[in-house]
Amino acid sequence: MIKPGIPNGTRDFGPVVVRKRNYIFRTIRETFEVFGFQPLETPAMENLSTLTGKYGEEGDKLMFKILNNGEIFPKAQAATDNKSLVAAITEKALRYDLTIPFARYVVMNQNDLALPFKRYQMQPVWRADKPQRGRYREFYQCDADVVGSNSLLNEVELLLIYDTVLTKLGLQGYELRINNRKILSGLAEVIGKPELLTDITISIDKLDKIGAEGVRKELAARGLTDADIATIENFLAISGTSEEKLTQLKTLLQSSPTALKGIEELSYVLNSGFGTFNTTPEIDVTLARGLNYYTGMIVEVKAPPTVKMGSIGGGGRYDDLTSLFGLKGISGVGISFGVDRIYDVLEELQLFPQEAQQSTKVLFLNLGDESARTCFNYMMQLRTKGIAAELFHENAKMDKQLKYANKRGIPYVVILGEAELQEGLVSVKNFSTGQQEKIKLEALPEYFGIS
Amino acid sequence: MIKPGIPNGTRDFGPVVVRKRNYIFRTIRETFEVFGFQPLETPAMENLSTLTGKYGEEGDKLMFKILNNGEIFPKAQAATDNKSLVAAITEKALRYDLTIPFARYVVMNQNDLALPFKRYQMQPVWRADKPQRGRYREFYQCDADVVGSNSLLNEVELLLIYDTVLTKLGLQGYELRINNRKILSGLAEVIGKPELLTDITISIDKLDKIGAEGVRKELAARGLTDADIATIENFLAISGTSEEKLTQLKTLLQSSPTALKGIEELSYVLNSGFGTFNTTPEIDVTLARGLNYYTGMIVEVKAPPTVKMGSIGGGGRYDDLTSLFGLKGISGVGISFGVDRIYDVLEELQLFPQEAQQSTKVLFLNLGDESARTCFNYMMQLRTKGIAAELFHENAKMDKQLKYANKRGIPYVVILGEAELQEGLVSVKNFSTGQQEKIKLEALPEYFGIS
Numbered sequence: 001m002i003k004p005g006i007p008n009g010t011r012d013f014g015p016v017v018v019r020k021r022n023y024i025f026r027t028i029r030e031t032f033e034v035f036g037f038q039p040l041e042t043p044a045m046e047n048l049s050t051l052t053g054k055y056g057e058e059g060d061k062l063m064f065k066i067l068n069n070g071e072i073f074p075k076a077q078a079a080t081d082n083k084s085l086v087a088a089i090t091e092k093a094l095r096y097d098l099t100i101p102f103a104r105y106v107v108m109n110q111n112d113l114a115l116p117f118k119r120y121q122m123q124p125v126w127r128a129d130k131p132q133r134g135r136y137r138e139f140y141q142c143d144a145d146v147v148g149s150n151s152l153l154n155e156v157e158l159l160l161i162y163d164t165v166l167t168k169l170g171l172q173g174y175e176l177r178i179n180n181r182k183i184l185s186g187l188a189e190v191i192g193k194p195e196l197l198t199d200i201t202i203s204i205d206k207l208d209k210i211g212a213e214g215v216r217k218e219l220a221a222r223g224l225t226d227a228d229i230a231t232i233e234n235f236l237a238i239s240g241t242s243e244e245k246l247t248q249l250k251t252l253l254q255s256s257p258t259a260l261k262g263i264e265e266l267s268y269v270l271n272s273g274f275g276t277f278n279t280t281p282e283i284d285v286t287l288a289r290g291l292n293y294y295t296g297m298i299v300e301v302k303a304p305p306t307v308k309m310g311s312i313g314g315g316g317r318y319d320d321l322t323s324l325f326g327l328k329g330i331s332g333v334g335i336s337f338g339v340d341r342i343y344d345v346l347e348e349l350q351l352f353p354q355e356a357q358q359s360t361k362v363l364f365l366n367l368g369d370e371s372a373r374t375c376f377n378y379m380m381q382l383r384t385k386g387i388a389a390e391l392f393h394e395n396a397k398m399d400k401q402l403k404y405a406n407k408r409g410i411p412y413v414v415i416l417g418e419a420e421l422q423e424g425l426v427s428v429k430n431f432s433t434g435q436q437e438k439i440k441l442e443a444l445p446e447y448f449g450i451s
Numbered sequence: 452m453i454k455p456g457i458p459n460g461t462r463d464f465g466p467v468v469v470r471k472r473n474y475i476f477r478t479i480r481e482t483f484e485v486f487g488f489q490p491l492e493t494p495a496m497e498n499l500s501t502l503t504g505k506y507g508e509e510g511d512k513l514m515f516k517i518l519n520n521g522e523i524f525p526k527a528q529a530a531t532d533n534k535s536l537v538a539a540i541t542e543k544a545l546r547y548d549l550t551i552p553f554a555r556y557v558v559m560n561q562n563d564l565a566l567p568f569k570r571y572q573m574q575p576v577w578r579a580d581k582p583q584r585g586r587y588r589e590f591y592q593c594d595a596d597v598v599g600s601n602s603l604l605n606e607v608e609l610l611l612i613y614d615t616v617l618t619k620l621g622l623q624g625y626e627l628r629i630n631n632r633k634i635l636s637g638l639a640e641v642i643g644k645p646e647l648l649t650d651i652t653i654s655i656d657k658l659d660k661i662g663a664e665g666v667r668k669e670l671a672a673r674g675l676t677d678a679d680i681a682t683i684e685n686f687l688a689i690s691g692t693s694e695e696k697l698t699q700l701k702t703l704l705q706s707s708p709t710a711l712k713g714i715e716e717l718s719y720v721l722n723s724g725f726g727t728f729n730t731t732p733e734i735d736v737t738l739a740r741g742l743n744y745y746t747g748m749i750v751e752v753k754a755p756p757t758v759k760m761g762s763i764g765g766g767g768r769y770d771d772l773t774s775l776f777g778l779k780g781i782s783g784v785g786i787s788f789g790v791d792r793i794y795d796v797l798e799e800l801q802l803f804p805q806e807a808q809q810s811t812k813v814l815f816l817n818l819g820d821e822s823a824r825t826c827f828n829y830m831m832q833l834r835t836k837g838i839a840a841e842l843f844h845e846n847a848k849m850d851k852q853l854k855y856a857n858k859r860g861i862p863y864v865v866i867l868g869e870a871e872l873q874e875g876l877v878s879v880k881n882f883s884t885g886q887q888e889k890i891k892l893e894a895l896p897e898y899f900g901i902s
Binding site: 003004005006007010011012013014015018019022030033034035036038039040041042043044045046047049050061062064065066067069071072073076079081082085086089090091092094104105107108109114116118119124126128137138146149150151153154160164273274275276325326359360372373376377380382383384386387388389390391393394404407408 | 481524
């Protein structure tokens with residue numbers, strides 16, 4: 001008998017963890033809902049024709065492909081290399097993110113959707129990345145996107161969603177950092193090397209990690225002159241309040257209409273006058289987040305610096321995602337929550353509320369048939385009112401039953417012994433206070449707050 | 452550009468359907484929780500060593516296997532037939548049901564679990580069955596199981612869960628049919644052909660479909676004598692109330708201690724005195740449900756006969772499931788809800804409540820910046836109180852905005868025009884009544900029930 005296990009990089013979630021995760025999911029979902037976003041669920045498997053080429057070469061490699069069912073041997077024999085083999089024996093793969101399936105859905109349902117379509121989606125995705133601390137091969141994404149609207153009101157609303165969710169979760173000190181792709185493009189334009197946009201942003205994105213000197217070296221290695229690097233260093237030196245940063249950006253990048261448009265968008269989002277933030281979004285000119293996707297706002301949420309977790313969410317505006325599937329001219333903007341990291345942050349800061357961890361509240365001890373039947377009726381009353389309650393499954397030694405309550409973390413135990421039954425009384429033990437009191441049997445529902 | 456699609460037998464669930472499905476999931480989950488069951492989630496992918504051979508030959512065929520990542524060509528070339536090929540290039544498959552992963556989890560966590568372990572699990576499973584009406588390649592299972600207890604109290608509780616959930620969903624006229632594997636075994640014993648148990652049960656299970664004459668022919672073809680068939684026909688002729696059926700069973704099967712044990716168990720479950728049923732479970736001696744699995748109670752839930760849907764759930768007691776993974780002597784009993792079918796039943800009987808379908812409740816029209824900012828503040832008040840509200844994303848023609856509200860099925864529209872803004876008034880249009888009224892701006896939260 002082989003010792004059973006689970007695939008590398010995947011996880012079982014036991015009861016305690018599921019409850020805490022559900023608390024996060026619930027908080028996010030309720031916020032998405034009150035902001036008018038609508039739920040969507042797509043299949044775990046997508047056709048390879050939908051997914052291939054959408055995530056770069058690396059993505060194609062990291063996709064979990066599904067072996068075709070039935071006889072594949074003849075087809076495999078006809079293959080001449082790895083690529084033709086895989087193509088011959090697979091036609092589906094597991095979802096790699098939620099954005100491409102969303103774009104596919106929008107295109108397939110374009111005639112029925114009321115635009116703008118505000119959808120949220122909370123489902124697992126799968127990637128054959130090398131597993132490591134905090135990186136899994138199966139993990140949930142929680143996305144909210146709006147397609148079919150160019151209005152910057154959407155950007156503001158999405159930032160407010162971050163702010164609302166994280167506040168509801170009890171987090172303080174998180175950071176909402178925003179930037180605009182057009183400003184980065186403008187920087188490359190001002191330097192006169194728009195073709196090096198990606199190289200520039202990849203380097204400056206590392207400022208936190210490798211420092212100013214490191215960035216300078218990288219930029220030089222990527223073919224930028226001393227004059228270029230000086231401009232970029234001026235760009236990175238931008239500081240002060242958001243208003244001050246915007247003013248400095250305008251001066252530095254005034255020769256680029258693209259940059260000025262980006263600055264204007266950033267300014268609108270920061271000063272829209274819509275809503276009140278608990279944590280005000282801040283400009284971070286180094287923020288790029290992969291970039292090639294984004295066309296307007298870029299946002300990243302950082303965990304409170306004390307927990308050293310880094311990014312717990314991000315997103316931005318992208319144009320024409322649906323054109324991948326033949327539907328042109330539809331702009332989109334979206335955000336994503338990193339639930340695994342948010343979980344770790346809440347755990348580290350002990351922010352999970354008690355009710356997120358509550359399982360069974362009351363255990364009725366099983367002390368023989370007559371007592372058990374009486375208990376059962378009261379237990380059903382509690383259950384009807386939403387209180388989780390159990391009757392121990394058999395008339396075992398009291399010690400064993402109390403041990404079960406203890407191991408399960410059940411806070412209340414109800415004891416209806418023979419003597420008590422005759423007196424019409426019942427004992428209730430509260431494990432958290434250690435107190436045990438005898439009350440009238442009929443008063444039991446009231447004891448648990450049921451009138 | 453290829454027209455995008457999704458794999459055969461899979462489904463996208465749009466907003467309206469997700470909300471209705473979530474209503475079913477929520478109702479089931481809340482019931483599982485108050486009955487003291489704990490949530491478990493396992494990975495979508497399991498090792499093939501965990502799954503293979505657990506669902507029969509057919510199951511092994513219908514599993515969706517995951518192609519190993521990386522270079523598979525050399526291994527594929529070394530394969531000599533389909534079987535060795537598949538074995539060389541796959542080591543994981545998608546979950547085929549929730550029971551085997553549950554057993555695997557129990558074995559892996561046996562030292563940490565408080566027994567009995569009452570778990571529920573609501574996750575998708577995947578099977579490469581030929582898709583047809585009502586049969587999908589990706590579908591949810593919703594299971595509740597108890598392992599580590601032989602007590603028949605569990606059987607009673609699981610039946611009560613069915614009764615509670617279906618009642619909460621507003622269903623009437625559903626049937627809870629129960630049987631006991633030991634009674635079927637006893638019948639084969641009484642005939643003197645225990646080795647034909649499976650043949651007998653497969654045939655009598657078809658009574659509804661092929662009639663008494665059809666069953667007789669099948670039994671004869673399967674090698675049963677006229678005398679055997681006469682006994683089986685007496686068995687099938689058992690009728691009356693549950694008590695009458697139990698009495699007749701005892702007489703007919705009195706020579707089989709196994710049968711008598713099964714009858715005793717059935718009798719206990721029906722007369723335990725625990726709980727009150729809205730729909731009383733009934734004995735159905737033909738009920739087998741695949742059988743090889745089950746060792747005690749077998750249960751099946753039938754939709755109300757008017758909707759012709761058949762089974763909407765089922766389960767039973769199984770012994771020693773975990774011995775598949777080396778842990779012996781652990782008995783289990785469980786039930787499953789067929790969510791797709793329950794969905795169809797509720798749809799057909801129009802039993803989905805309004806709140807299960809509610810999305811955004813209020814649309815604030817966007818009539819320019821000043822009005823929009825004022826609206827935004829009121830909108831955020833509604834959202835904070837859990838009311839889903841939206842501000843139209845841009846200052847478009849009123850007609851376009853009303854069309855959006857209409858297409859989305861948003862019941863209330865708030866109109867804050869320039870004149871109204873100056874008067875401190877606001878118009879609220881209720882689409883369901885067609886009424887439009889002007890109220891004081893400050894009275895808006897109160898209008899929507901917020902004090």
